[in-house]
Amino acid sequence: MQTTHEVRVGDARELDLDSESVDLVVTSPPYPMVEMWDDAFAAQDDAVAEALDAADGEAAFEAMHALLDEVWQGIADALVDGGIAAVNVGDATRRMDGRFRLFPNHGRIIEGLSAAGLQQLPGIVWRKPTNSTNKFMGSGTLPTNAYATLEHEHVLLFRKGDTREFPPKDTDRYASAFFWEERNEWFSDCWEIRGTRQTREADDDARERSGAFPLELPLRLVRMYSIRGDTVLDPFAGTGTTSLAALVSGRSSVAIERDADLAATFEPRAETAPDLSRDLAAERLEAHREFVADNPDTANYEAEHYDTYVVTKNERHIELSTVAAVERTGEAPTRFRATHEPF
Numbered sequence: 001m002q003t004t005h006e007v008r009v010g011d012a013r014e015l016d017l018d019s020e021s022v023d024l025v026v027t028s029p030p031y032p033m034v035e036m037w038d039d040a041f042a043a044q045d046d047a048v049a050e051a052l053d054a055a056d057g058e059a060a061f062e063a064m065h066a067l068l069d070e071v072w073q074g075i076a077d078a079l080v081d082g083g084i085a086a087v088n089v090g091d092a093t094r095r096m097d098g099r100f101r102l103f104p105n106h107g108r109i110i111e112g113l114s115a116a117g118l119q120q121l122p123g124i125v126w127r128k129p130t131n132s133t134n135k136f137m138g139s140g141t142l143p144t145n146a147y148a149t150l151e152h153e154h155v156l157l158f159r160k161g162d163t164r165e166f167p168p169k170d171t172d173r174y175a176s177a178f179f180w181e182e183r184n185e186w187f188s189d190c191w192e193i194r195g196t197r198q199t200r201e202a203d204d205d206a207r208e209r210s211g212a213f214p215l216e217l218p219l220r221l222v223r224m225y226s227i228r229g230d231t232v233l234d235p236f237a238g239t240g241t242t243s244l245a246a247l248v249s250g251r252s253s254v255a256i257e258r259d260a261d262l263a264a265t266f267e268p269r270a271e272t273a274p275d276l277s278r279d280l281a282a283e284r285l286e287a288h289r290e291f292v293a294d295n296p297d298t299a300n301y302e303a304e305h306y307d308t309y310v311v312t313k314n315e316r317h318i319e320l321s322t323v324a325a326v327e328r329t330g331e332a333p334t335r336f337r338a339t340h341e342p343f
C-alpha cells in the first residue's frame, strides 16, 4: 500500500482543498492570548496588532479568534460527510491593563466550529506533561488571590453531518480496528499523556519553542477517527507531528504551515518513519499480549494476523502496518510518497 504526504507553506485561511477531500482533521492552532503567538497573530491581522498595542484584551482575543474562524469554515468544507475535526487547544491566562483574567480559548473555538456547521461530540481533556518548578500564580500560599494552574488542554471533537458510512465488511476499516483495552483507554474523556515518546524523537525545549504537541496525541486521534488509506489534514502543521502520526499509521496527509522553517522540519522526521513505525507496531502488539496474559479468560477469539487472542470479533482482523520506505516526489509543495507493508 502507498500513501502520499504533502507539506504546503501557506495560509490556512486559504485552504484551496477540494470539498470533501479530507477524512480527518487533527490540529492545534496558535493559542490566542498566549504571548508566544502574539507576533504571529499580529502579523496576519492589523486588528490584532492594534488591540494588543491598546492593551485591550477582549478585542485582541476576539480578533485572534476571528482569524481562526476563517480556518474552521475551510475545514468544514474540506471534510467528507461524517469526517471528524479534532482541535487541540489550551486556555490562556494573562494580565492586561493591570487586570488578570482567563481567556477561554476552548469555549470560543467551540463557537467557531459550531458556526462552521460542525456538530460537537464528547471531547477529551488531557493533562500536559509539565516541568514547571513554580506552580502557583497570584498570592502564592496566601488566600484569597491565588489562581489554579492550567495543566490541561482540550481536544475538541466535532463531526460533519451524520456518522460516516462504510461498505459492509470494509477491509481497511476492519484492519484498522483497535484492541479492546486500547479502546477503553483511548475513549476515556481524560488522558494522561506520558512523556516517553516525545522525548525520544524531539527534546522538550524544541517542542516548547514550536508549540508542538506530543506524537502520542495525534497518533491516538488518527487511530481512533480514521482508517487505513484515509487523508488527514493539519492546517496549523508546525513541525508536522500530525503528518508523522498519519504516515506511521498508513494514512495520507496534508499539512499547511505559514512558517517555512518549521514546515521544513517535517522531512527529517519523515525519514525516521520506518524505524518509528516498527517500534510502534511492536509496542502495540506487546502491550496487547501482556493484556491477554493478565486477562486470559476475557480474550477468546483468535487474531487472524498475529499469534494472540482478542476480546471482540471485530478485533480479529486487526493488521498493523509499518513504513517500508519514504521518498520525496515533489517540491513546493513538498510531496512524499510512502510504501507500507504489514507488520
Ligand SMILES: C[S@@+](CC[C@H](N)C(=O)[O-])C[C@H]1O[C@@H](n2cnc3c(N)ncnc32)[C@H](O)[C@@H]1O
Pocket (backbone or CB within 6 Å): 010, 011, 012, 013, 027, 028, 029, 030, 031, 040, 044, 210, 211, 212, 213, 235, 236, 237, 238, 239, 240, 241, 242, 256, 257, 258, 259, 262
Ligand atoms: C500550536 S502550533 C502547531 C504545532 C504542531 N501541532 C506541531 O506539532 O508542531 C501552531 C502553528 O500554526 C502556525 N500558523 C499560525 N497561523 C497560521 C496560518 N494562518 N496558516 C498556517 N499556519 C499558521 C504557526 O506558525 C504554528 O506553527
